[in-house]
Amino acid sequence: QVQLQESGPGLVKPSQTLSLTCTVSGETITTNYYYYYWIRQPPGKGLEWMGSITYSGNTEYSPSLKSRTSSSRDTSKNQFTLQLNSVTPEDTAVYYCARRSSEGWVWGQGTQVTVSS
Numbered sequence: 001q002v003q004l005q006e007s008g009p010g011l012v013k014p015s016q017t018l019s020l021t022c023t024v025s026g027e028t029i030t031t032n033y034y035y036y037y038w039i040r041q042p043p044g045k046g047l048e049w050m051g052s053i054t055y056s057g058n059t060e061y062s063p064s065l066k067s068r069t070s071s072s073r074d075t076s077k078n079q080f081t082l083q084l085n086s087v088t089p090e091d092t093a094v095y096y097c098a099r100r101s102s103e104g105w106v107w108g109q110g111t112q113v114t115v116s117s
Contacts, residue, residue, distance in 0.1 A: 002026035004097050004108035012091075012115050018084040022097030022108060029078055030055055035100045038071065038082045040093040041110075048093075053080050087115045 008020040022036065029036060038050040051061040053071045061069045065084070073080040084091060094110040 002099070002106045004099060004106060006095060006097050006108045006111040008095065008111045008113055010112065010114065012087050012113060013117050014088055014115055015086055018082075018087050018091065018113060018115075020082045020084075020095055020097075020111065020113075022080050022082075024078045024080075024099070027099075028075075029073060029080060030075055031101075033101060036073075036080050037096075037098045037100065039096045039098055041096070042090070042093040047096075050084075051082065089115045091115045 003025045005023045006020060007023065012018050032055055034055045035052055037052045039047050040050055041047050049062055050065055051059060051069050051071050053059050053073055057073060059071050068085045070083045071080060092113065092115050094112050096108055096110045098105055098107045
């Protein structure tokens with residue numbers, strides 16, 4: 001059974017860097033045509049795509065976040081990560097990792113991140 005699990009700090013101070021990790025079990029992140037995403041949902045708002053990393057390690061970011069976002073992966077740990085720099089309270093959200101393939105979507109349960117001093 002495929003599972004994605006986000007992990008992160010929970011609370012981050014403004015101007016700091018948010019680092020999140022998604023640990024994948026039940027499949028290998030290098031499997032052909034598997035695409036992994038970071039998506040967030042601020043309180044009271046809709047889902048926002050932040051970025052993605054493909055099975056081959058290629059990355060793509062939302063234009064609105066591109067200047068502050070980077071993503072990488074550790075294939076030995078079957079994990080991928082997200083870094084969001086210079087956070088503000090507007091980055092407070094539930095952050096999800098997800099996988100898309102021909103088999104459909106699988107989502108992590110999400111992790112709450114609050115940006116506050």
